[in-house]
Amino acid sequence: MAEASSIRPQSAASIEQWDFEADVVVAGYGIAGVSASIEAARAGADVLVLERTSGWGGAAALAGGFIYLGGGTPLQQALGFEDSPANMKSFMMAALGPGADEEKITDYCEGSVEHYNWLVDNGVPFKESFYGQPGWETPFDDGLMYSGGENSAPFNTIATPAPRGHVPQMSGKRTGEKGGGFMLMKPLIETAESLGVRAEYDMRVQRLVVDGDRVVGIIAKQYGKEVAVRARTGVVLATGSFAYNEAMIQSYAPRLIGRPGAAIEEHDGKAIQMAQALGADLAHMDATEVAFFGDPQLMIRGILVNGRGQRYVNEDTYPGRIGQETLLRNENQAYLIIDEASYEEGCAADSSTPFFRFQPKWVAETVEELESDMGLPEGTLQSTVEVYNRHAARGEDPVLGKKKEWVKPIGSPVAALDLRNFTAGFTLGGLRTSINSEVIHVSGEPIPGLFAAGRCTAGVCAGGYASGTSLGDGSFYGRRAGISAAKG
Numbered sequence: 001m002a003e004a005s006s007i008r009p010q011s012a013a014s015i016e017q018w019d020f021e022a023d024v025v026v027a028g029y030g031i032a033g034v035s036a037s038i039e040a041a042r043a044g045a046d047v048l049v050l051e052r053t054s055g056w057g058g059a060a061a062l063a064g065g066f067i068y069l070g071g072g073t074p075l076q077q078a079l080g081f082e083d084s085p086a087n088m089k090s091f092m093m094a095a096l097g098p099g100a101d102e103e104k105i106t107d108y109c110e111g112s113v114e115h116y117n118w119l120v121d122n123g124v125p126f127k128e129s130f131y132g133q134p135g136w137e138t139p140f141d142d143g144l145m146y147s148g149g150e151n152s153a154p155f156n157t158i159a160t161p162a163p164r165g166h167v168p169q170m171s172g173k174r175t176g177e178k179g180g181g182f183m184l185m186k187p188l189i190e191t192a193e194s195l196g197v198r199a200e201y202d203m204r205v206q207r208l209v210v211d212g213d214r215v216v217g218i219i220a221k222q223y224g225k226e227v228a229v230r231a232r233t234g235v236v237l238a239t240g241s242f243a244y245n246e247a248m249i250q251s252y253a254p255r256l257i258g259r260p261g262a263a264i265e266e267h268d269g270k271a272i273q274m275a276q277a278l279g280a281d282l283a284h285m286d287a288t289e290v291a292f293f294g295d296p297q298l299m300i301r302g303i304l305v306n307g308r309g310q311r312y313v314n315e316d317t318y319p320g321r322i323g324q325e326t327l328l329r330n331e332n333q334a335y336l337i338i339d340e341a342s343y344e345e346g347c348a349a350d351s352s353t354p355f356f357r358f359q360p361k362w363v364a365e366t367v368e369e370l371e372s373d374m375g376l377p378e379g380t381l382q383s384t385v386e387v388y389n390r391h392a393a394r395g396e397d398p399v400l401g402k403k404k405e406w407v408k409p410i411g412s413p414v415a416a417l418d419l420r421n422f423t424a425g426f427t428l429g430g431l432r433t434s435i436n437s438e439v440i441h442v443s444g445e446p447i448p449g450l451f452a453a454g455r456c457t458a459g460v461c462a463g464g465y466a467s468g469t470s471l472g473d474g475s476f477y478g479r480r481a482g483i484s485a486a487k488g
Helices: 031-042 058-062 074-078 085-095 102-110 112-121 180-194 246-252 270-276 319-329 340-348 367-374 380-392 469-487
Strands: 020-027 047-051 198-201 203-211 214-222 225-237 288-292 303-305 335-339 362-364 414-418 423-427 438-440 446-452
Touching (some): 020 031, 020 214, 031 047, 031 180, 031 225, 031 469, 047 203, 058 180, 074 112, 085 102, 102 112, 102 469, 112 469, 180 469, 203 225, 203 270, 225 270, 225 469, 270 446, 288 319, 319 423, 335 340, 367 380, 367 414, 446 469
Parallel strands (some): 047 198, 214 446
Antiparallel strands (some): 303 335, 362 414
16 A cells, blocks of 8 residues: 555645646546546547557456446337336345435436437447346346346346347457457547547546645656646546555455456555545445456356355346355355256257356265265255256246246256356445545545545445446446536
8 A cells, every 4th residue: 555655745835847738637547437428528628648558448348348327228128128217216226225326326227328328429339239148247238238237136126127238349359358348449539539638648647736725736657757747727637446456455355355356456545545645535445346257148147156055146137246145154165066968958048158167076966975076065056956856847947046948947957157256346445526526534524636436436336246337337427427527
């Protein structure tokens, strides 16, 4: 963690010369930063982006590209799915809690259709095609998919299911390398450049500059030299999460120790610390999304059991929820119990994550033999499979509510995939912000001149997650940050 002295705010009076100046200075050129830049420029501001790496994109450009949108977007309507802001809110409040910010979620849902149109107007392409198979993301160029377990228990009884994972159309996608997120970022960057947004690269932000209680700039290091950057109307922090700051993980989200993932190493929490040094409030710092390294096409055809041989989650839900349930509530212990026919069927299905299709570790003719080979307490797995099969024979799963289409008795031969410790994650907590993306002081008042968006903030997610909420609220509240910063 950075030394306290290195992140303390610096007085503007101590700066003899500004190396760069702009009306709005944005730290970070990922999804939140580019969205802020576009709206600030359209509001008439001169905008300068400070990017730590040698190019734009951040974690967004490597992401699968889901943007969580709903409420009746043109894409939803074109594909025959009905949705409303109220229905979307019902799901988000249930799935993204406990502690979800109702004001922010209400605001996000009510503005979702307009935000979709904004993305399209700025060149982001969406194909009118729905991908209805289980998966972390679509392996094709489809534009819409369920991305949060909306059509699975318990959420399908809380709100009318509607797919809200909107994916920019892109060919030649490579998961984790050049995903749909690249096709989200590219047109937005081109829009920002056309509006005159400037960018300086290899800029490592160090601390904020203040004039009294107002933020008026940033001190950064560029190519090892310290530079002062003046912001005439506002500073926007958009530098990502703290997933790769080991000391912060130990302090706030210890269940992720040694398990960073779905983020980039530049996500070091520096912006959070800089704002904390000014008295910024934080929220949901222990909240984490958890990736589970299992292929959904296999998981959905079997049953997941913990170290006690018990089922603990419906296998047809959002894989990120499976990850959370595994790591946070079941000691990271998971086995997939599946019969030979279902395993072969799952391996033959289309998938964006075929590299998560692992060979079984144990294979047996009976569940009793499998249980013994796995070293599970005697009778535990047998009881679990017996109860599951009894109800599955009628196409039912009254224990966890897996959808009928995926409920099938487990036959013989039967196998177990060893999925223990197959998780990684990223942080969801950060700076507390208003719906206008103002950074909130611990007193409850906005810090003048300071705004933030993206994963360095506590956005619409609290305890839970749905794929697309990071790119969704990052771009949505990035826009708000840009507008607010341009006003001053």
